[in-house]
Amino acid sequence: MRPIVLAVTLLCASCIPAIAQNIRQLLDDYHEPRPGWNRVYSVTYVVEGTAVAASLTYLNDRDELQQQKEIKIPWSASFSMKQGTGVFLRAEKQGSQGGDLTVHIHVDGDAYWHSEALGADTIATARGECCVRPSR
Helix, strand or coil, X not given: XXXXXXXXXXXXXXXXXXXXXXXXXXXXXXXXXXXXXCCEEEEEEEEEECCCEEEEEEECCCCCEEEEEEEECCEEEXXXXXXXXXXXXXXXXXCCCCCCEEEEEEECCEEEEEEEECCCCCEEEEEEECCCCCCC
16 A cells, blocks of 8 residues: 555656646736737727717726717817727717717727717717727
C-alpha cells in the first residue's frame, strides 16, 4: 500500500507546477483588458429634418443626461467616448408647425444608428452602446 501512496504523492507533486502555471495564465487573461476597451471613439449626434425646432435629450461623454429645449434644426454635438459608454439621442418636435425629424449617431464618421419621426410622429430616438454595432 505504501508504494502506491508514494507513487500517487510523487505524481501529484509533479503536476503542481503545471497547474500553478495554468492558474497564473488564467489570472493574467482575466486581468487583461478586452481589445479596444481603452480606445476612444469620436461620437457625433445629429438632428436634422424639416421641423424648425426640437426638444433634445442625450447622454454626454460623462454618461450624464442633458436636456435642451427649443433647439433650432439642424443641430449636432460631438464627444469622445470609450467603448461601453451608453449613447442616446432623443428629439421631439416643438411648436405647432409640422415637419419631420431624423436623429443620427455617428461613430468615427460612420453611421451607427438612426431614427425618424415622420408626419404625426413627434419623437425620434436612437440609442446603443459605444461602440458595439447594434442589431436591428
